[in-house]
Each structure stands twice: as C-alpha cells, then as structure tokens.
Amino acid sequence: MPAKRRRAEKAAPVKPSTPALPEATFPKPASSRAARAAERRAAIIEAALDEFIARGYAATRLDDVASRAGVAKGTIYLHFADKETLFQELVRTALVPLIGRLAAPPPPGGSVRAALENFAQTFAREVVSTRRGDILRLIVAEGARFPSVADFYYREVVSRGLAGMRALLELGIKSGEIRNQGLAQFPQIVVAPVIVAVIWQGLFARHAPLDASEMFRVHLDLIFGERRTT
Amino acid sequence: MPAKRRRAEKAAPVKPSTPALPEATFPKPASSRAARAAERRAAIIEAALDEFIARGYAATRLDDVASRAGVAKGTIYLHFADKETLFQELVRTALVPLIGRLAAPPPPGGSVRAALENFAQTFAREVVSTRRGDILRLIVAEGARFPSVADFYYREVVSRGLAGMRALLELGIKSGEIRNQGLAQFPQIVVAPVIVAVIWQGLFARHAPLDASEMFRVHLDLIFGERRTT
DNA sequence: TGACAATGACTGACCAGTCAGTCATATTTA
DNA sequence: TAAATATGACTGACTGGTCAGTCATTGTCA
Numbered sequence A, B: 001m002p003a004k005r006r007r008a009e010k011a012a013p014v015k016p017s018t019p020a021l022p023e024a025t026f027p028k029p030a031s032s033r034a035a036r037a038a039e040r041r042a043a044i045i046e047a048a049l050d051e052f053i054a055r056g057y058a059a060t061r062l063d064d065v066a067s068r069a070g071v072a073k074g075t076i077y078l079h080f081a082d083k084e085t086l087f088q089e090l091v092r093t094a095l096v097p098l099i100g101r102l103a104a105p106p107p108p109g110g111s112v113r114a115a116l117e118n119f120a121q122t123f124a125r126e127v128v129s130t131r132r133g134d135i136l137r138l139i140v141a142e143g144a145r146f147p148s149v150a151d152f153y154y155r156e157v158v159s160r161g162l163a164g165m166r167a168l169l170e171l172g173i174k175s176g177e178i179r180n181q182g183l184a185q186f187p188q189i190v191v192a193p194v195i196v197a198v199i200w201q202g203l204f205a206r207h208a209p210l211d212a213s214e215m216f217r218v219h220l221d222l223i224f225g226e227r228r229t230t
Numbered sequence C: 001t002g003a004c005a006a007t008g009a010c011t012g013a014c015c016a017g018t019c020a021g022t023c024a025t026a027t028t029t030a
Numbered sequence D: 001t002a003a004a005t006a007t008g009a010c011t012g013a014c015t016g017g018t019c020a021g022t023c024a025t026t027g028t029c030a
Helices: A033-055 A062-069 A073-079 A083-103 A112-126 A131-145 A147-175 A181-185 A187-203 A212-224 B033-055 B062-069 B073-079 B083-103 B112-126 B131-145 B147-175 B181-185 B187-203 B212-224
Strands: none
Touching: A033 A062, A033 A073, A033 A083, A033 A131, A062 A073, A062 A083, A083 A131, A083 A147, A112 A147, A112 A187, A112 A212, A131 A147, A131 A187, A131 B131, A131 B187, A147 A181, A147 A187, A147 B187, A181 A187, A181 B212, A187 A212, A187 B131, A187 B147, A187 B187, A187 B212, A212 B181, A212 B187, A212 B212, B033 B062, B033 B073, B033 B083, B033 B131, B062 B073, B062 B083, B083 B131, B083 B147, B112 B147, B112 B187, B112 B212, B131 B147, B131 B187, B147 B181, B147 B187, B181 B187, B187 B212
C-alpha cells in the first residue's frame, strides 16, 4: 500500500466565502499598481483565512492558498515573509474591525440591561455561526502555539472587551440594576456563554443545535433578576 | 535563506509528564508478553498525548512520539493502524476515566448548591491547569477537523454531563433553591465559566492569571442568590 | 525602455508508513 | 529438565509523496 494521503480530505473544496472578486475578471482597469498590489494582498489574506479556518495552521498548504486567491505561490512571498508571518498578519487584519467596535459604544443613557441585551443579540447574529466565530475558534485552536497571536488577541480584544464589560457592570451595580457585587471582578462570567456558543457551533451544532439567542436571554435573566418580555 | 524549519520549535523538549516509567530500566521482570505489550501501548498513548497537546495533530511527528515512548516507530504501527487512529483511540482512552465520573454522583441529599459547589471546586482543582484541561483544549482545537472525535466527545461526555447538570438544576428549581426557570433548559450556562477558565488557562494565563475557583463562586452566587460564606 | 511585479518549475528537508531481519520468549521434543 | 524449534513483538533503515520557500524567466506598467 502506498503512503496514504497525509490528511483526511486531501483538498476538500472548502466553501468559498467570497465569489472570487468580480473585478478579477478583467484586472486591467484597476487603478494604480499600488492599488492592485493591495487588492492582491487582501485576496491572499482572505483565501488564507478560509484555508486556515478549514484545515488549521499546520495542515494548510500555501499552494492551496495561492490558487484560491487566484495568484501564484511566489506572489504570496512578495507580500509576506513566510507562512507564519502570513498567519499572524491575517489574524491582526481579521481583528481590526472588531477592535474598532470595542472602543465604541458606551451605554448611551439607556439601562445597562438594554446595553447587554443589545450586545448579546449582536453577538448571536454576527458572531456565532459567522466568519467572525470561525476566527475566534481559529484563535482558540492555534493561540497556544502562537504566543504572539495570543498576546495580540489578549491585548487588543480580550483586555479591552473585558474592561468595557467591567465598566458596564460597575455601572449596573452602582445603579442597583445588578445585585451581585462580585460580577464586576469577573466580567468573564458574562461573556462565557458567548464563548461556549461559538465553540458549540463549531463542534456540536450538527448533533444538537443551540439557540444561542435564547440562551443569552436566560443568562441575562440570571444577572438582572427575573424575566421580562423584550 | 535556506528553507526554514517547518514549525516554530523544531523539537522543543515538551515537558515529560511521566518520568519514563521506572521499569523501563530493566524490562525483563515484566510479566507476560501480553502485559508488556499493554505497557507499551500505554506508553505510546501517553507520549502521543503529550505531543499532540504540545504541537497539535498535524504538527506532531510520530518519530517524536516513538522516541518519547522509548519505542521504535514501527512499534506504533503494531498497535495503531495509522496516525489518525492513534489520535482517536488516544482521545477515547483519555476520556474513559472522566466518563466514569459523570454517571456517578447524583446529589446525596445535601443542597443543590453544595453539589454544584463541589462540582466547581473539583473542576478548579482537577481540570483547569492540569492534564485534563489540556485534553479538553485539544478536543476544542482539533474536534472540528475530526468529526468522529467530536461525536464521541459529545455522546460520551457532553450530553451526559449536561443531562446530569440539567437534572440537578431541575431539582434546585423544584426545591426553590434556584429561581430562574429557564436555567434547566440551558445547563451550558452553568458550565460556561468552567470552559472559559480552561481556555483562559491555555491562552492568557501568563498575561493575567485567573482565579477560577473564585470566579466559580461568584457565578454560583449569581445562580443561587446572594453570597454566603463557604 | 527600464523597473518592478508576477509566475511556476524546482529544490531539498521532512515525515507517514513499510518491511526484511533480529532476538527474547514460549512451546515442543528428547 | 534441557536442548531444539517456533513465534511474533520489536526494530530502524528505507521509500515515496509532500510542501515551504527560492529564483530564473516572463509579463506589465509608468
């Protein structure tokens, strides 16, 4: 028996997320060189993200990334020093929009519960079961092996997000909306069901679908006291 | 620049968990052949677990597993069909003791809170920051790529654990200890901080140590109402 | 036309899986 | 019981496919 292929699916298609960029059809009118270079870089990152999510870091082949991005392998090396750098920059890039949001919305004046409810539903809609959830899973899966990625994620996302959450919780405690004094010390508790929902989606959704939105609601009931009709 | 080594650490030591089995020094008096074979199989699984935890599935070399187990590579193939089978059987083996525990302790008669407190502290002590936590992280990291592993874990651990937790919660609701009716529908909420603690330990412990035990306590206060001195 | 971007064939390290041969142990025979 | 023979667990050098990274060549702008 000849050597078996090295991974379960040799090159299973991997759902394409972006339909190969419409303008890839006639690449001429794309503005300047610099602009086209940026486009290619973006295409590579996009393709690499899909592959890394589907196969994990070690099992991802740059040949596949290249062909998915519609680019030759050498081109990848014009934009990134090596596979590891590509991975790191990709995570950074993927997190930038998320980081923007984190600093943004302090409670506008409404109740803390309303703010958290908004937060939870936004998560249920835009993270669990979406590309953003995939990215989170990717970081959880590979973070331990890429300290720089874990560092970055902690610094730019986790610590900021938790700080914001803590501020919100302290507000709720001060105003009397939240009973439990200790909660401000562990904002992780508030976020935990979100993390679990994301992981569940990745591992067990096929066995037992989880209504994340409803779970978040129950959890908020736990934090703020009895149910109320939203 | 010559080809870079394929992974960050070529063969970084990886802390040995078992001190190379004392009897490996003079292998003679080991009982029967069958017994020695079983020992070797166990040694391979042990070594493979360490390597898979440290490097992930794809980046683990069976050569390393073999030398860590004190065995030739071919020997691995006498016990396991291939790398993937080794991985799957290893996860199964690692989970067996955990599965045993799950069925075991229904509330003896004490309060539901006491049962959950016991559960939480047991977890804080024996899972977060231990080999068991590593295994959980391994499953989270690789599960998506190994449906059979995710299936097994769901069937044998998750669904049973959650069922037990649900029963406990229903007991608490019936007795009045737990206010929130919806909790029984989402036992995941109760377990969520445990999962988060395990992941945190793997990714961020060096940046910001997390007092899992205390976090669990706060969370239980949330579920049962105000604090009480344990 | 000159400079820069892109290509993809190529290299060499790497590693899963194989297999002919060894030897400790078990079994049979004298 | 002791020698002779059979067994099969174990070994590790080897094979062949794989893939990160390179670079001479080709294409394309300004």
